[in-house]
Amino acid sequence: MPELPEVEVVRQGIDPFVSQQCLTGAVVRQPQLRWPVTKNLHQILVNQQVLKTDRRGKYLLLRCTDGTLLIHLGMSGVLSWLPGRPDDHPLKKHDHIDLLFGKGLLRLNDPRRFGAVLWVDSPRLENHPLLTHLGLEPWDPFLTPQRLYQLSRGRQLPIKQALLAGHWVVGVGNIYASESLFRSGIDPRRAAGRISLQRYDKLLNAIRQILQAAIEQGGSTLKDFRGHGGETGQFQTAHQVYDRAGMPCTQCSTPIRVLVQSGRSTYYCLQCQR
DNA sequence: ACGGCCTCCTGACGGC
DNA sequence: TGCCGTCAGGAGGCCG
Numbered sequence: 448m449p450e451l452p453e454v455e456v457v458r459q460g461i462d463p464f465v466s467q468q469c470l471t472g473a474v475v476r477q478p479q480l481r482w483p484v485t486k487n488l489h490q491i492l493v494n495q496q497v498l499k500t501d502r503r504g505k506y507l508l509l510r511c512t513d514g515t516l517l518i519h520l521g522m523s524g525v526l527s528w529l530p531g532r533p534d535d536h537p538l539k540k541h542d543h544i545d546l547l548f549g550k551g552l553l554r555l556n557d558p559r560r561f562g563a564v565l566w567v568d569s570p571r572l573e574n575h576p577l578l579t580h581l582g583l584e585p586w587d588p589f590l591t592p593q594r595l596y597q598l599s600r601g602r603q604l605p606i607k608q609a610l611l612a613g614h615w616v617v618g619v620g621n622i623y624a625s626e627s628l629f630r631s632g633i634d635p636r637r638a639a640g641r642i643s644l645q646r647y648d649k650l651l652n653a654i655r656q657i658l659q660a661a662i663e664q665g666g667s668t669l670k671d672f673r674g675h676g677g678e679t680g681q682f683q684t685a686h687q688v689y690d691r692a693g694m695p696c697t698q699c700s701t702p703i704r705v706l707v708q709s710g711r712s713t714y715y716c717l718q719c720q721r
Numbered sequence: 722a723c724g725g726c727c728t729c730c731t732g733a734c735g736g737c
Numbered sequence: 738t739g740c741c742g743t744c745a746g747g748a749g750g751c752c753g
Binding site: 449482505519520522523559577612613621623689711712 | 745
């Protein structure tokens with residue numbers, strides 16, 4: 448489910464419940480996620496205060512007194528705030544982990560188990576292997592069209608795959624890669640190194656607008672967060688190309704095409720994107 | 722260094 | 738009804 452917007456919506460949703468609150472432990476029912484969940488997580492988390500919630504790319508960060516709990520939702524993860532005691536909430540299939548607080552808990556449900564829950568000691572966070580190779584945040588002032596242009600020179604990699612790789616800019620998943628390329632008029636197959644500075648300017652603007660709109664859309668469902676504990680994730684944002692194979696392009700009515708790049712579906716308009 | 726391919730895992734869906 | 742192949746919003750790791 449989650450691309451950057453959903454992770455950010457989850458972060459905003461849980462922040463009021465967990466920021467400044469003390470963890471009282473954890474229940475790990477299924478330790479085999481993308482990587483094994485940190486051993487002795489319960490002991491580690493007891494009496495850790497969450498100083499603030501944060502996000503880096505699609506990683507959710509709970510910054511605590513002595514370290515950071517790094518959470519990734521993978522393809523199918525849902526993190527919900529549940530008030531009260533764990534026993535108040537019947538377990539559903541794939542409820543793998545509870546993070547316990549005085550007034551409630553965060554429960555991770557992840558059918559495909561591509562997610563991650565890892566504890567990182569404070570001094571190591573900066574250089575953590577999962578974070579160190581990430582590109583810039585979409586709204587980082589150091590992320591400029593010039594930077595994308597320079598990074599991409601000489602690269603034969605199709606721009607769609609370059610976006611998904613996340614080494615230049617993070618958070619653009621499979622849906623928003625197609626959408627942002629459509630809105631900036633760039634053929635997803637085009638080599639990254641053969642895109643002009645002017646077109647990187649359009650692309651970066653498109654990425655920022657689309658991600659921001661998606662966060663705001665998610666934010667509108669945030670009201671439900673208290674009641675349902677994390678049943679967000681339904682982006683109402685109208686997709687212009689994603690999952691619209693064969694349907695008419697919103698701009699020129701040409702049927703939307705679908706192709707597979709690195710095993711991921713890409714949707715685009717042959718007429719509008721060059 | 723780069724780019725292509727594979728992998729982890731469960732569930733939903735369509736065809737036969 | 739069941740069985741099978743395919744696909745799904747991620748992304749690290751390996752290999753050539």
